[in-house]
Amino acid sequence: MDSKQFKEAATSAIDEIVNYYDTLPDRKVLSSVEPGYLRKILPSGPPEKGESWQDIQKDIEEKIVPGLTHWQHPNFMAFFPASSSFPGMLGELYSAAFTAPAFNWICSPAVTELETVVLDWLAKLLNLPDCYLSTGEGGGVIQGSASESIVTCMVAARDKYLRETTSHLSGEEQEDAIAHKRSKLVALGSDQAHSSTQKAALISGVRYRSVPTTLENNFALTGDALLKTINELRSKGLEPFYLTCNLGTTSTCAVDDFCSITKALKTAAPPGIGEIWVHVDAAYAGSALVCPEYHHLTSHFGEFHSFDMNMHKWLLTNFDASCLFIRKRKDLIDALSVTPSYLRNEHSESGLVTDYRDWQIPLGRRFRSLKIWFVMRTYGVEGMQAHIRRHVKLGDLFHGLVKKRADLFTVIGEPSFALTTFALTAKDGENREEVNRVSMQVYEAVNNGGVIYITSSVVGGIYILRVVSANELAEEKYVLNAFDIIVKTTEEVRSLNITNGSNGVNGVKTANGVNGKVHQELVEEGGAKGLGEVTDVNGLAK
Structure with a gap:
């Protein structure tokens, strides 16, 4: 072509x-198709000679759309x-045209820098505390999904906890202590938290426990319930190190009691060595934070470690665009940075640029910030608020x-x-x-x-x-x-x-x-x- x-x-x-x-x-x-419908109507292999676009396109309506x-x-x-929105689609079109794995700044500086800028725009729009901005110790990064964000943060939380709680040791003694502690680590989430937290625990090689909620509390996680679970786990010699809180649970869109959770953690795991990493999963409801009437919900987020929302759920941006904000980017980089010789370059070595490969599990990444940029500029703040x-x-x-x-x-x-x-x-x-x-x-x-x-x-x-x-x-x-x-x-x-x-x-x-x-x-x-x-x-x- x-x-x-x-x-x-x-x-x-x-x-x-x-x-x-x-x-x-x-x-x-x-769709009303039966499982396996497509295999029955497609050939057993690709054509020997290329087909015209007209022939390919007609199969979209005839064979693909019925299965949607x-x-x-x-x-x-x-x-x-x-x-989904037309500005978002145009962003995907340009991203495909400029295609690049973009793991380092030098791969395409605009890919990295636009992401940094638009996520700072978004953080301010969502009323996140300034500690989540790239101009400080934090910053935002686009992930594939809220589930991916959770496993990324859990890995960072695990390594941070193990590194800090064994920092008084060295050599084999530290290695043995880390191996011993790893077997006792527990990730937490309420019984209303998305299953991605439990799956992240499986991937991270740690235990998972859910904290009970009640209808009387609108299925919100409370500080008292959290404190009780932490104490029960510690009485068994286990070490809670991570918690997923919810701004909008999957089943009922409940909002956890951030105030009482903050107070409970100051008692059970105060900031510093041995603290519990708190991640706020706001995959769907986080979009509502563009409206000032919801800004009060973020008042305690400065006490937490990370926050994630999906623009691809409720904020007019085509999948995938999961926006993860981190309070201290060093926590991600320390856990996820591996730099073989073939990835070294003077710009990365200078420390003056961001390499988002160190903020995520995959190496390569797409130019996803374009569609966010297009959506924000097309709708404006007022248009996004009206949408919500x-x-x-x-x-x-x-x-x-x-x-x-x-x-x-x-x-x-x-x-x-x-x-x-x-x-x-x-x-x-x-x-x-x-x-x-x-x-x-x-x-x-x-x-x-x-x-x-x-x-x-x-x-x-x-x-x-x-x-x-x-x-x-x-x-x-x-x-x-x-x-x-x-x-x-x-x-x-x-x-x-x-x-x-x-x-x-x-x-x-x-x-x-x-x-x-x-x-x-x-x-x-x-x-x-x-x-x-x-x-x-x-x-x-x-």
């Missing part, structure tokens, strides 16, 4: 991408959003609707950051196990209906449904329609369970309707009663 052919192909590809976004509401949000779950669809209300506030308002709308139907639903935990989590309200004589079973039936029936896509979780033994509408195409009419579908599905499942006994005819399959598709017709029946008409927003004809 020469430059002329590339220009023609790129123009055609962009036209198709624009059309994809323009027609997203007319598509079904979930459309995360940018306005009816995608599952998990957390995965942001619009979704929070939609979340408040949905939460209000759920509360009005207390006969059907019970809100679990406080709604926050556009997310509402709720369970079915128990009927007379129902125990928790029975309510959970019916809640699961409702969840499965909603998704099998094929109109909207939501997710579920279990917190404190309660089976909950999660709804968050926070992508660029989200609108009030889709939120109203989603609530209407969930209400009608719940009423149908309840009715079937009453009519056919506790398990229904053929169990869950009956609750899902004929072939699991009964709820396709809900949209055609109209919108949420008393909330304005919502008609055929899903384009069911396609």
Whole structure:
């Protein structure tokens, strides 16, 4: 493909991408393909002779798109959003054009320096303490995901703890002490923390323990619970060295009690040798910090060691763009820097430049700061704030609707950051196990209906449904329609369970309707009663 052919192909590809976004509401949000569908329709190997772009492009719509779950669809209300924007796409295009592994400053100075600058912009916008800026001892670095950030920080925390607690020793004596201590190290996270903390512990070769939370505390980690766990571990001869705190847990978007955690750690592990590294995982909810009304949440972050948020979740930037901020960059560099002779150069040796290879586990890295730069400049601070506030308002709308139907639903935990989590309200004589079973039936029936896509979780033994509408195409009419579908599905499942006994005819399959598709017709029946008409927003004809 020469430059002329590339220009023609790129123009055609962009036209198709624009059309994809323009027609997203007319598509079904979930793919209906069976596992292994693609192998059956693709050849057994690559072509002997190259194909034309026209032939390749037609396979996107015919073979790839049918197997996509459309995360940018306005009816995608599952998990957390995965942001996408046209400025972000343009950043990816330029990054691909300028492609470089960029492990050292000299590989492409602009790649390193733009990352440093835009992450300082972001740190200030998020109201992070000045200690996280590159102009001091800290700084930011773009990682692939929040999970990657956690394992990177845990490795740094492990090495820091072992190095400092054995600093009075030397030689083989120190090596033996480190080996002994390593077997006793424990990483901590609340029982609501993302599984990436437990996985990071596996990778780091340390133990993992979770700290219990309660519904009474909105599933937030508290200092008292943390202190109790630390004391129990130490009584067994174990050594806690790392903690993941949450600004927005995965299941309910709970915010840990940073104030009481700070106080507990000052008692149990004061700053200095033997301190516990505290990492704040704000993968999704951290984006809300662009709005001043959330700035109070960062007041204790100067006491912590690292903070991470994903711009690719809620802040208009295409995957991947996980922004890790470190209070003392030396802690990362000491743990992760390896400099063989072939990586040495005068600029790195001078100490005047940043080599981000020492801030991460991989060596090479992409030019990811371009898309962040493009997004920030295109939307501006006001545009990013409006983006967050619009979704929070939609979340408040949905939460209000759920509360009005207390006969059907019970809100679990406080709604926050556009997310509402709720369970079915128990009927007379129902125990928790029975309510959970019916809640699961409702969840499965909603998704099998094929109109909207939501997710579920279990917190404190309660089976909950999660709804968050926070992508660029989200609108009030889709939120109203989603609530209407969930209400009608719940009423149908309840009715079937009453009519056919506790398990229904053929169990869950009956609750899902004929072939699991009964709820396709809900949209055609109209919108949420008393909330304005919502008609055929899903384009069911396609």
